Amino acid sequence: MNDTVVPKVEMRNISKSFPGVVANDCVDLKLRKGEVLALLGENGAGKSTLMNVLCGLYRPDRGEIYIDGKYAEIHSPRDAQKYGIGMVHQNFKLVDSMNVLENTILGLRDEPFVPDLKRVRSRLVDLASQYHLDVDPSASIWQLSVGEQQRVEILKLLYRNAEILILDEPTAVLTPQESHELNRVVHVMKQEGKSAIFITHKMEEVMEFSDHVMVLRKGRVVDETSTAETTPKELARMMVGREVLFQIEKKPMAPGKVALELSHIEALGDRGLPALKDISFRLHAGEILGIAGVAGNGQRELAEVVTGLRRSSKGKLQIDGKDMTNKSPLEIIRRGVAHIPQDRVSVGAAGDLSVASNLAMKQYRSRPLAAGIFLLQNKILDFARTLIEKFRISTPSPKTQVKFLSGGNIQKTILAREIGAARTLMIAVYPSRGLDVGATETVRRQLVSQRDAGLGVLFFSEDLDELLQISDRVAVLFEGKMMGVFDTNTVNIDHIGMLMAGMDREAGA
Amino acid sequence: MDFLTSVLTITIRAGTSLTIATIGEILTERSGILNLGVEGIMLMGALSAFATVFYTHSIALGFLVAIGIGGLLALLHAFLTTTMRANQVVSGLSITLFGTGFSSFLGQRLGPASNNFRLVGLRAERIAPLAPDWAEKIPILGAFLNQDIMTYAVYLLIPIAWFFLYKTRPGLWLRSVGEDPQTADAMGIDVIKTRYFYTIIGGMLIALGGAHLSLSYTPGWSENITGGRGWIVIALVIFSMWNPARAVWGALLFGGINAVQFRLQASGTSIPASFLNMLPYAGTIIVLVVMTWWEALSKRVGAPAALGTSYMREDK
Numbered sequence: 001m002n003d004t005v006v007p008k009v010e011m012r013n014i015s016k017s018f019p020g021v022v023a024n025d026c027v028d029l030k031l032r033k034g035e036v037l038a039l040l041g042e043n044g045a046g047k048s049t050l051m052n053v054l055c056g057l058y059r060p061d062r063g064e065i066y067i068d069g070k071y072a073e074i075h076s077p078r079d080a081q082k083y084g085i086g087m088v089h090q091n092f093k094l095v096d097s098m099n100v101l102e103n104t105i106l107g108l109r110d111e112p113f114v115p116d117l118k119r120v121r122s123r124l125v126d127l128a129s130q131y132h133l134d135v136d137p138s139a140s141i142w143q144l145s146v147g148e149q150q151r152v153e154i155l156k157l158l159y160r161n162a163e164i165l166i167l168d169e170p171t172a173v174l175t176p177q178e179s180h181e182l183n184r185v186v187h188v189m190k191q192e193g194k195s196a197i198f199i200t201h202k203m204e205e206v207m208e209f210s211d212h213v214m215v216l217r218k219g220r221v222v223d224e225t226s227t228a229e230t231t232p233k234e235l236a237r238m239m240v241g242r243e244v245l246f247q248i249e250k251k252p253m254a255p256g257k258v259a260l261e262l263s264h265i266e267a268l269g270d271r272g273l274p275a276l277k278d279i280s281f282r283l284h285a286g287e288i289l290g291i292a293g294v295a296g297n298g299q300r301e302l303a304e305v306v307t308g309l310r311r312s313s314k315g316k317l318q319i320d321g322k323d324m325t326n327k328s329p330l331e332i333i334r335r336g337v338a339h340i341p342q343d344r345v346s347v348g349a350a351g352d353l354s355v356a357s358n359l360a361m362k363q364y365r366s367r368p369l370a371a372g373i374f375l376l377q378n379k380i381l382d383f384a385r386t387l388i389e390k391f392r393i394s395t396p397s398p399k400t401q402v403k404f405l406s407g408g409n410i411q412k413t414i415l416a417r418e419i420g421a422a423r424t425l426m427i428a429v430y431p432s433r434g435l436d437v438g439a440t441e442t443v444r445r446q447l448v449s450q451r452d453a454g455l456g457v458l459f460f461s462e463d464l465d466e467l468l469q470i471s472d473r474v475a476v477l478f479e480g481k482m483m484g485v486f487d488t489n490t491v492n493i494d495h496i497g498m499l500m501a502g503m504d505r506e507a508g509a
Numbered sequence: 510m511d512f513l514t515s516v517l518t519i520t521i522r523a524g525t526s527l528t529i530a531t532i533g534e535i536l537t538e539r540s541g542i543l544n545l546g547v548e549g550i551m552l553m554g555a556l557s558a559f560a561t562v563f564y565t566h567s568i569a570l571g572f573l574v575a576i577g578i579g580g581l582l583a584l585l586h587a588f589l590t591t592t593m594r595a596n597q598v599v600s601g602l603s604i605t606l607f608g609t610g611f612s613s614f615l616g617q618r619l620g621p622a623s624n625n626f627r628l629v630g631l632r633a634e635r636i637a638p639l640a641p642d643w644a645e646k647i648p649i650l651g652a653f654l655n656q657d658i659m660t661y662a663v664y665l666l667i668p669i670a671w672f673f674l675y676k677t678r679p680g681l682w683l684r685s686v687g688e689d690p691q692t693a694d695a696m697g698i699d700v701i702k703t704r705y706f707y708t709i710i711g712g713m714l715i716a717l718g719g720a721h722l723s724l725s726y727t728p729g730w731s732e733n734i735t736g737g738r739g740w741i742v743i744a745l746v747i748f749s750m751w752n753p754a755r756a757v758w759g760a761l762l763f764g765g766i767n768a769v770q771f772r773l774q775a776s777g778t779s780i781p782a783s784f785l786n787m788l789p790y791a792g793t794i795i796v797l798v799v800m801t802w803w804e805a806l807s808k809r810v811g812a813p814a815a816l817g818t819s820y821m822r823e824d825k
Contacts, residue, residue: 058823076697077697098684105678106696107682107697
């Protein structure tokens with residue numbers, strides 16, 4: 001593309017820091033009209049921060065933004081909207097209790113005092129059919145699947161005539177099929193002259209979606225290049241600054257006794273509807289059982305039942321040969337069960353507490369970290385420093401509040417704590433979700449080494465490649481039902497994909 | 510006047526101040542701000558309205574002063590909880606403590622020298638029922654007509670507040686701020702401004718509810734004239750599930766039990782008066798707990814999701 005053309009968006013010299021962290025350091029970015037720019041980088045590289053600056057949520061400490069060559073004053077999301085900038089955030093910006101129509105017009109000043117929802121609906125339906133973004137306009141957001149919610153987010157931007165779309169890790173929550181659909185939608189928007197910025201840390205997506213790619217590392221631009229002129233391997237190297245091993249070495253499985261057994265487990269979800277239906281399986285010590293499935297098909301509930309956080313309404317749960325049905329989380333922890341929860345920020349870690357406190361959270365009840373009811377702060381700090389070094393948690397100090405760490409480092413903190421507490425079982429729910437290549441590698445290696453150390457590992461993931469690579473056997477969850485358990489050496493990935501979508505016609509094949 | 514109509518008349522009269530204050534608190538809580546200062550603001554509203562009318566003989570001015578005082582106290586709450594990000598419960602409770610103490614203090618200082626500077630026991634103009642004499646003779650309907658201008662205003666306020674909240678653009682924005690301030694902000698809605706605005710509007714309505722007590726329901730000033738109605742309002746907001754259309758039922762329930770116990774006391778029953786005085790409170794709380802529990806089980810309803818939390822854009 002010709003560089004003399006005025007770029008649609010130009011960010012010059014953007015710097016932004018948070019307490020203890022420099023998120024962006026003199027970043028320049030150019031987005032040309034009708035182009036898709038991939039923003040690639042590890043967690044904590046500053047991709048989301050940079051985009052939050054562009055969409056008006058964060059104020060940069062320094063730097064300017066130009067739209068169509070003109071200086072743009074963006075101090076709030078409202079200003080950004082005026083320049084046609086719209087962002088699909090990683091955590092969707094949708095009000096759960098409201099319906100699709102209400103969410104669509106939220107914040108729009110040109111809607112009349114009493115919004116004409118019929119008109120909104122008809123325009124939304126038009127847009128939906130134009131872009132093949134099928135969604136029920138009168139459904140409340142909480143009733144929609146994650147994929148549908150993303151469609152609502154995109155429709156919302158289209159309704160607002162956004163010219164510049166920012167997508168923050170849009171495929172993290174989608175099935176492979178839904179990702180392809182998204183790619184097609186982005187393609188149509190491109191043809192209409194809209195531009196897009198696409199945040200990701202997956203090489204394949206950079207290749208599939210983008211025209212240009214910009215790599216960020218530790219808040220700085222490493223390189224910018226045309227996608228056609230690069231390779232995934234080269235990108236990965238730029239991203240982490242060293243060669244990455246994509247393969248994990250795994251010893252053959254040496255299964256021991258049954259570590260976890262579920263018989264006919266049923267449980268209700270948060271909305272009082274059945275979330276788990278007649279789940280039975282066995283997990284042996286020294287084995288990794290992978291659970292495949294699109295998010296929201298009972299994974300979280302299954303993990304919660306096993307860890308004592310959710311009551312099962314029926315069935316039996318045995319851990320290490322002992323009946324642990326509906327026992328308290330503490331009793332289950334005392335059986336040596338570790339849990340890496342799905343929601344690392346609100347369930348996995350206490351954000352306002354220090355890294356050290358979070359690391360000590362499963363050991364503080366007894367020596368050496370406590371004497372009676374007193375916590376031995378120095379011992380806790382020493383203990384934390386050891387783990388911070390061992391797991392390469394990057395934090396300014398053990399006393400830093402966990403909420404100031406990046407997602408990957410929060411996850412490493414949880415991992416370090418849980419591995420210390422694991423003796424029989426490790427329940428890992430999407431442990432590598434949203435993590436960069438380096439942190440993902442750490443997580444995967446640790447899971448395999450836990451297995452080799454004789455633990456049973458229950459491993460939930462949405463990334464099929466990862467799942468098949470790590471697990472010894474894999475099971476598919478769909479709408480709370482177990483769709484079968486397969487040996488990873490013999491299973492066919494397409495078959496798993498079909499089961500994830502609820503189609504088991506080929507099950508006999 | 511038949512028994513039912515007379516009980517209903519008192520019920521509606523007693524429910525008026527509650528309904529106004531409840532709708533005010535609903536608007537505030539819908540923006541995500543919990544204002545536990547209701548009791549204090551109602552007391553200050555009642556006192557300032559009565560004192561103003563006593564000296565100026567203008568009921569309109571009395572209402573205006575009450576509204577102003579209520580708005581100021583709510584502004585203080587908004588400033589502490591949104592700008593200073595103080596704990597909403599603590600801030601609200603301090604306003605109640607302040608309002609209770611200060612209104613009692615002023616009640617002993619603002620009066621005329623002839624009454625030893627006390628406001629207690631004085632008379633001032635009061636708002637009287639609007640309807641002509643014949644209207645109150647109509648069974649049932651008469652109870653609705655035989656009311657003062659404030660009650661008539663409440664008849665309008667309920668549907669207007671409901672329509673505003675659920676059908677208009679600013680109502681939609683208000684709800685989004687209380688449900689999910691992050692989303693509201695990202696959609697270009699000024700969360701802080703919204704919270705300030707509805708906290709102040711809420712405070713004004715709450716003070717107006719207090720003014721109705723001292724200018725109409727129990728005319729005159731007496732210490733702690735609200736008798737804990739501010740706390741009943743907090744309960745009614747929950748019972749109404751933050752819906753103005755339902756606020757009226759809770760207020761009528763409290764007013765109704767009140768009316769019945771009045772009649773009982775007047776008829777010279779042997780039940781101790783303090784027990785009867787307790788009934789409206791105990792009855793309301795029991796019904797609220799049972800209803801809310803049953804309701805929460807059967808439907809997906811609940812408090813605005815962000816109620817009680819402060820918001821700052823770059824917070825993690």
